Amino acid sequence: MSGPRVAIVGGGISGLVCGARLGQLGLKDVTVFDTGRRAPGGRCSSRNVNINGKIHVFDHSAQYFTVSDEKFAKIVGFLNRQGAAKIWNGKVGRLKSGRIFEESKAQMFIGTDGMQSIAQSLATQVKVQPKTWVGNVLWEPTIKRWRVDRYGHFDYLVVAHNGKCADKLMASAGVPDIHKLLRVRFGDRLLPNDQRMQLCSIWCLLVAFPQTLKLSIDGAHVDGITSRDGKPSIISWIANNTQKLQKPSERQNGPECWTIFSTKEFGTANKVPQENIPPKKAEEVTERLLVAFAEVTGLKRGALKPCFTKVQLWGAAVPMNVLDNGEECVFDGMHHVGICGDWLTSPCIEGAAVSGLAVAEKIYKDSQGKQEGTSLCCKFKPTESVVIGAFPTNPALHFNPLPHHQ
Helix, strand or coil: CCCCCEEEECCEHHHHHHHHHHHHCCCCCEEEECCCCCCCECCCCEEEEEECCEEEEEECCCCCECCCCHHHHHHHHHHHHCCCEEECCCCEEEEEHHHEEEECCCCCEEEECECHHHHHHHHCCCEEECCCCCCCEEEECCCCEEEECCCCEECEEEECCCHHHHHHHHCCCCCHHHHHHHCEEECCCCCCCCCCEEEEEEEEEEEEECCCCCCCCCEEEECCCECCCCCECCEEEEEEHHHHHCCHHHCCCCCEEEEEEECHHHHHHCCCCCCCCCHHHHHHHHHHHHHHHHHHHCCCHHHCCCCEEEEEEEEEEEECEEECCCCCCEEECCCCEEECCHHHCCCCHHHHHHHHHHHHHHHHHHHCCCCCCCCCCCCEEECCCECCECCCCCCCCCCCCCHHHC
16 A cells, blocks of 8 residues: 555544544555454443343443534534434533523534444544554654554554553653653642643443433533532533433333433542442442432432443543643654644544544645644643533534434
């Protein structure tokens, strides 16, 4: 295959969009290396759970997305035409103190069969090497190429993930300025003077109830609600997956499936190894989130009798700051390496996609002899977002979907 070889480490939205865009620009020898055990997509994913012999879909990370960027609007149009994305017409908003519900006026989008549909559609546009762990990469200056683990040499490398793994991967890769940008700190409070990427941790509870709870909301950001002991609620978001994803005819006989997210403070206070959650901690977190769910919805805890529960800890859940380099990506033309991700723009699906597009354009221009590097300055600024991410809007971009995909 002619043309430069490109290795993209990370199969989330930014990596998939980067790979797809490179293909559009004529760079065909592109491989996305993804570690996902089930499918690519990173945090744009879903869990398919068998409950009483029927598969039910839970969105267990990204919950929905909005559109404010024209480039991203074109991607959403493509996803809608492919039957992968649709408008969420549910009752979604903010649940405030006194259980006052403020409904959102924004146009919201979801995957047709869960957020997994978004990643699945994008993955058809690029070569994905699934269930692949890239443990080491090295820039070889004599040949000006990247050695990527046991997969050979590549002309360009894109780091499309973050957290401890990206930090460790690039620590001895031969590009210290790039590694400096990938250093990470975890916590629930942003330290303004700490010029590192700062990520919070969030617990997720997937829970199904035998019958509908008959709540009047489909999704809500929880804000300012206190628990019975007078402390702030430990919940930041609740969503009814059944109302969100199933057709009315499929909802009649239950169960009703909900996603509940904790606050970042609760995530930090109860952080454990996310790949090996102790059973006692799982039981404790499940019960505490169910109690809090009852409090924010006005239900009685004793009336909540789940037929399914599962907790998951997102250790590197949402960026609390973003890189302040005036660009939507990072690209070092001297070393043929780029970085993309929502932490470079805005912590949301749009931010990830726009960053992936940007680094693809940089690589293409560089491959054509037009070097366009970005600043490698390690300067960060706070994000403008709620606990589970950002949801930017643009009134000028109102989407009219295809009727048969709604």
